[in-house]
Amino acid sequence: MKPNYKLNVIHRYIMLLFKRLSERQLMMLIAFLIGIVTAFAAYLFEATVDEIRTVLTNWVNADKVNILYLVSPLLGIIIVTLFVKYVVKESISHGVTKILYAIIHKGSKLKPHNTYSSILGGAVTIGFGGSVGPEAPIVMTGAALGSNIGRFFRMNYRNTTILLGCGAAGALAAIFKAPIAGVVFVLEVLMLDITMLSIIPILIAAVTSTTIIYFMHGFEPVFSVTMGENAIRVAHMPYYLVLSVLCGFVAYYLIFTSAKIEKAFKKIKKQYQKWIIGGSILGILIFLFPPLYGQGYNSISNLINSDMPSLFQNTLFYSLQNSIWVLLAFLAAVIAFKSIAMACTNAAGGVGGAFAPSLFLGAFTGFFTATLLNYLFGLDLPVTSFTLVGMAGVMSGAMNSPLTAIFLIAEITGGYRLFVPLMLVSAIAFAISYYFSPYSVYTRELVLSGDTMAVSKEKAMLFIDTENLVEDDFTTVREDMTLGDMIDVVAQSRRNIFPVVNEARELKGVVTLDDIRQDMFDRSLYNRYYVYDYMTTPPAYIEWGEPISTILEKFDKTGAWNLPVVNEENRYVGFVSKSKIFSEYRNELQKE
Numbered sequence: 001m002k003p004n005y006k007l008n009v010i011h012r013y014i015m016l017l018f019k020r021l022s023e024r025q026l027m028m029l030i031a032f033l034i035g036i037v038t039a040f041a042a043y044l045f046e047a048t049v050d051e052i053r054t055v056l057t058n059w060v061n062a063d064k065v066n067i068l069y070l071v072s073p074l075l076g077i078i079i080v081t082l083f084v085k086y087v088v089k090e091s092i093s094h095g096v097t098k099i100l101y102a103i104i105h106k107g108s109k110l111k112p113h114n115t116y117s118s119i120l121g122g123a124v125t126i127g128f129g130g131s132v133g134p135e136a137p138i139v140m141t142g143a144a145l146g147s148n149i150g151r152f153f154r155m156n157y158r159n160t161t162i163l164l165g166c167g168a169a170g171a172l173a174a175i176f177k178a179p180i181a182g183v184v185f186v187l188e189v190l191m192l193d194i195t196m197l198s199i200i201p202i203l204i205a206a207v208t209s210t211t212i213i214y215f216m217h218g219f220e221p222v223f224s225v226t227m228g229e230n231a232i233r234v235a236h237m238p239y240y241l242v243l244s245v246l247c248g249f250v251a252y253y254l255i256f257t258s259a260k261i262e263k264a265f266k267k268i269k270k271q272y273q274k275w276i277i278g279g280s281i282l283g284i285l286i287f288l289f290p291p292l293y294g295q296g297y298n299s300i301s302n303l304i305n306s307d308m309p310s311l312f313q314n315t316l317f318y319s320l321q322n323s324i325w326v327l328l329a330f331l332a333a334v335i336a337f338k339s340i341a342m343a344c345t346n347a348a349g350g351v352g353g354a355f356a357p358s359l360f361l362g363a364f365t366g367f368f369t370a371t372l373l374n375y376l377f378g379l380d381l382p383v384t385s386f387t388l389v390g391m392a393g394v395m396s397g398a399m400n401s402p403l404t405a406i407f408l409i410a411e412i413t414g415g416y417r418l419f420v421p422l423m424l425v426s427a428i429a430f431a432i433s434y435y436f437s438p439y440s441v442y443t444r445e446l447v448l449s450g451d452t453m454a455v456s457k458e459k460a461m462l463f464i465d466t467e468n469l470v471e472d473d474f475t476t477v478r479e480d481m482t483l484g485d486m487i488d489v490v491a492q493s494r495r496n497i498f499p500v501v502n503e504a505r506e507l508k509g510v511v512t513l514d515d516i517r518q519d520m521f522d523r524s525l526y527n528r529y530y531v532y533d534y535m536t537t538p539p540a541y542i543e544w545g546e547p548i549s550t551i552l553e554k555f556d557k558t559g560a561w562n563l564p565v566v567n568e569e570n571r572y573v574g575f576v577s578k579s580k581i582f583s584e585y586r587n588e589l590q591k592e
Helices: 004-015 025-059 072-088 094-107 117-127 135-152 156-178 179-189 194-215 234-266 271-288 296-303 324-348 355-377 383-399 401-413 419-436 443-448 483-492 548-558 578-591
Strands: 498-500 506-512 563-564 574-576
Touching: 004 563, 004 574, 025 117, 025 135, 025 156, 025 194, 025 578, 072 117, 072 324, 094 135, 117 135, 135 156, 135 234, 135 498, 156 194, 156 401, 156 563, 179 401, 234 271, 234 324, 234 355, 234 383, 234 419, 271 324, 296 383, 324 355, 324 419, 355 383, 355 548, 355 563, 383 401, 383 419, 401 419, 419 498, 483 498, 498 574, 506 563
Parallel strands: none
Antiparallel strands: 498 506, 563 574
């Protein structure tokens, strides 16, 4: 009891400090604090990944293969799997997918361990060579920080969701030094509503985290790009159309391949078998194609700067790098195997996301397209521009997020000169990928499990505060009351439903006016029958604080008009009715 008591004292003391602040002022202050915390979390995460990678890779000469590539990814996955099994005791992979699930089904509540477990698992996975991205773990960490801070201040569902979005935006903005992309990501991928109440705190968090990262890492963009005079020309537009089509198919390939491989791994029951199969495939692929190691940002930089010697470091093809056909074959192989490497990493037990892999695939697709067209047709297409635009194209298609892709590439390269081709390629790639798979790499798993709200949720419905739905003006009765006593209660009540509770206010059942109607006018039965003779069990119960999505599911399955609400101890709280939901929904629509 003491820890809870101390926590309550701390909570009361903090709330007293902020009691003069309005709700909006408090939200802005908390958003500012979240921006600070997520910036330091992102910095620590990146530093850990870089340190592990440096130790494992920098001891081998560029023209020699690195034998550690065969085993280090497997070692990292084993460490993370044991950490998850014995310390966390809950899956922490697919961070963005879990955030979406929490928003829809868990009242935007993420567990406290998510504030640290994802960055620890992600850092080890990626540092040891897992072919996944760091964004999902750090975004999960930021979202968990926002969610738990919201719960500490006892915010309602709407404000907790906004603070969760603040954490996600701050984390992504810190990773890429891209505040606009961080905000757009939250609005587009996490599908938060665009209102003044939500957009201002998210902006504050994103700008705060980016500012802090500027002072830690400098003001240079993530990828240093030098745009020549040939960077963008009207004559290049037809070739950008070719690139957009390729990006659309590569994005679909990423979604399809990762889903199929992870589905196949789920059929494997023994964890050690997943280690052996996934680790072996991953190790061999990285040994043959070292750019698949980790998140791949170094390889993206090599492509942007046309640094082929660095791209071929530690490969079996180092001496053949000057052959155009070897280069094209190498690029095509990396594109083909990246999705497989990513899926094997996650399916075997690693922790990481698809954000960086989509950028990686886009960069290689853009570079491959420009190089091939230049060689075959004697063109002078800007390889750097195609590399950057390709990043936006695949990301747009894989994540169903064209706006995020456009602004991210514009921000991480330090300019907006490519804005027109970015919009063109992102839009077409998104349309092609969406045609084959309307679900993103984040929502596909949820939808396949039957969770259609992941892609078609009604924002006005989701932001209903479920605690406002509970009506507590129902008169309670005891099961040992006589019918006569029950009639006296009915005469004083405005309701036709009567919850039956015991002395501890535990809900035992309900009695409706229809249940007693045929006997209520026969006085000879008043002392013969008792409440328990008429009591029935409700078709479903609603738990206090339950999200609106599951409440709607219960009403849909039972066909009931009213359902009782109980707390964690099964004590009666009140009722939720369909009419109350409709009324609150109408109010939310008016606000929107």
